Amino acid sequence: ESCPSIKNILLLDSEGNRVAVKYYSDEWPNNSVKEAFEKSLFTKTQKTNARTEDYVFNEVGGRVIPWIEPGRVSNEDLNTTEIAMFESHIIVYKFVQDLHFFVTGAENENELILVTVLQGFFDAVGLLLRGTVDKKEALENLDLILLCLDEIVDGGIILETDANVIAGKVASHSIDAAAPLSEQTISQALATAREHLARSLLK
């Protein structure tokens, strides 16, 4: 199999518990095995410095984008994507606030490809949660996170890596003007309201 393949994507909280996970490989046949993997992976990576302190989101023209001031170093360099070998897999990971993002690949995978997936996921979540990337927001918008996971990797094959495109595929529905308000969930309705408000403020 020469095609780059992803084994799992994990989103854990600050204690190593699951927020949203998706596995694409049979190496973890049942739930207890998966949870054991998540726990020990979390413990191992706890101490490292993969935290992002200065990551900035900003709202521009009704859309939320990662903000890069001209002349400043890119956000990429500010926050650290860390990497480790664990149980003969390669894991790349990043932490922000109380959320921990992990992407796992095979031992001989191109590490940089794993990083693009991680970065795509990370940035897309940032866009979808409108800049407030923490556990509470994630749980309240779990549907968006799950859809996001669905749009990044399909059965282990990378589907999309550009965060804007991913977020666009997920979020376009929430602000679909055609759908009557009653069809949307409460959070989506609130999100729609927020959007409208923001737009009107900027006008």
Place this chain on the structure above:
Amino acid sequence: MGLRRMVYVIIKELSPSADEVIIVTSSLMKDMTSKTDMYRANAIRVLCRITDGTLLTQIERYLKQAIVDKNPVVASAALVSGIHLLQTNPEIVKRWSNEVQEAVQSRAALVQFHALALLHQIRQNDRLAVNKLVSSLTRGSVRSPLAQCLLIRYTSQVIRESTNDTQTGDRPFYDFLEGCLRHKAEMVIFEAARAITELNGVTSRELTPAITVLQLFLSSSKPVLRFAAVRTLNKVAMSHPTAVTNCNIDMESLISDQNRSIATLAITTLLKTGNESSVDRLMKQITNFMSDIADEFKIVVVDAIRSLCLKFPLKHRSLMNFLSNILREEGGFEYKKAIVDSIVILIRDIPEAKESGLLHLCEFIEDCEFTYLSTQILHFLGIEGPKTSDPSKYIRYIYNRVHLENATVRAGAVSTLAKFGAMVDGLKPRIFVLLRRCLFDNDDEVRDRATLYLNTLGGDGAVVETDEGVKEFLFGSLDVPLVNLENSLKNYDPSEKAFDINSVPKDVKIQPLAEKKATSKKPTGLGAPPPGPPSTVDAYEKLLSSIPEFASFGKLFKSSAPVELTEAETEYAVNVVKHIFDGHVVFQYNCSNTIPEQLLENVTVIVDASEAEEFAEVYSKPLRQLPYDSPGQTFVAFEKPEGVSAVGKFSNMLRFIVKEVDPSTGEVEDDGVEDEYQLEDLELVAADYMLKVGVSNFRNAWESMGVDFEHVDEYGLGPRDSLAEAVNAVINLLGMQPCEGTEVVPPNSRSHTCLLSGVYIGNVKVLVRLQFGLDGPKDVAMKLAVRSEDETVSDAIHEIVASG
């Protein structure tokens, strides 16, 4: 909308089969043709996950359209689904080649990536097609970095499979790979660099641009780049250490990297590429580093240091010092054991290091918290210490153990003292004094041992030659297996008659050393129990020794693996194990009866040895009963000329009395009928006289074997299927153990050297070097060099090959 999408996700998770969800599929099929692109894309993905062959043919038309759809999301969805479907319905997916081909030309970056992946999968068995695909794309434009990475991987595959001799100029497509080193995207640069380093038989010239790029990554601010680069360079260092030396400076700065994986990889790479002059400096840096990392990393470093020391034996002093220092620091059992094992191996393989190594070990046991390690070291000291120039040095250390440690260690120390006393006559008086003091120890075992040794060594402490018997007692292995002894002792009832050790089933334990090959991580260090299948060997020995007629045959040299003498699914299944003794062979026939309605009695095997003239049958042990589904054994023993590895062919006939059995009641009829059953022939070949015993350092063993009994000759093996096949055939013919991973023949090689070692009957160590070469397209030529401790054996090996 979001709800619909969530439903899609759920359906994919649950993955029902197509016939369970007809309603769902029909609505999905409607979505597949809807105007909304997102619906189409996701409906396709879901459908393809739950589809079966028939449904697939129905929707095939839509899928083909989707592949070339304007909307890239839809196209990607169809393509990716195609990749998955290729596993289950390959014939259907292959029909979409044309559409996929078109998609490869798409301007949308990821569509090209997915199309390329699918097309390659479809065509992957057609080497020419893949070649064409790669050729056209390397000249054309590839839009996404992911697609470029794929292309690099396929290009490497094409290069691997091309049968060009690399002598004739540059490899095909090398220029393309080298060009990718200048791509914008880091993932492409890295993929290309890695691909170059993994080329078969890559030359230094080809490696240089790749290594330059990797070197730049080493100093990147991003941990992922540093990690990827150092990991790749680590692998290159194994085969081309000189190519990596330019990076040494950058690597040294990585020793203090925050990411410990990176730091460890950097250190181990430096250890592989270091030359003699840099060793000292390296050791200094590593000393600081060791305290920072976890035990699992430390063990990796210790292994690398050991390899380094074996590579530069002259540096043993500083490396040994280093090992000794880290031994003194904090660490877990596995870690300390790894260090001790390394020191032991260095002592064994580098004679100049013996004295300092033993001293280091002595210093260690003064402060060792692990009883296991202390006792093993004491045992080792007992064997090696007396052979040194000044054994008395070690006495103090050993004797101190008697005072200061726990009972197990004290007992071990007493044994060690005795060994010194036995081997070094000059020390006897002092040893006696020390042993006498041990008589007052608290612990039973210690006192018992002291008493025992005092008596065996001769109680007056005079400086006399130790009786050979005593030496044998102290140093020889126990004549009977411990398990048997234990069992016999348990069964012994204390009575007038003393316990007779001769009554213990006497089979000398063969130590099939079978050390792991040098390529594996842990060569045996201290007191490693013989690995391999000791249970089978023991079982055979027990079995054979329980038969009185075989007791006089002596030591069992080798038992072969079972050889089937019947085909599968026959009424009676028989396989044979060939047991080789010095002057006899015993065939153990394992028989099974698969017919419930029959009971076989008095089962024997009639062996026709007319094609094995040197053998004479001496005994046949019948199997009394062979009921259904209860396997049993029958034996036939042959005498053969001693010391000669006689070969021959034996034809076999199973003879028995068969009685009818009523399967429901288990009743057996009284009358039986004599019958016979033909079995296949069995052959005794030269390889049966060879024990597979490996050596960890072939070169040392080869040099120390000496040329006295060397025999070298060349043979033409004629046309063979492949070099690998020829190599395997010879290895099997000789029945020897391949060393240092040399049984693996790299693909597309034109020559290969294979190193074999073994022990021949008569306990003669044999080493073989085979050099194979492809002479023309198919013919294989072979040069065989044999060294052994006995000339006849060397000649015998050549005989085997000449006649094989």
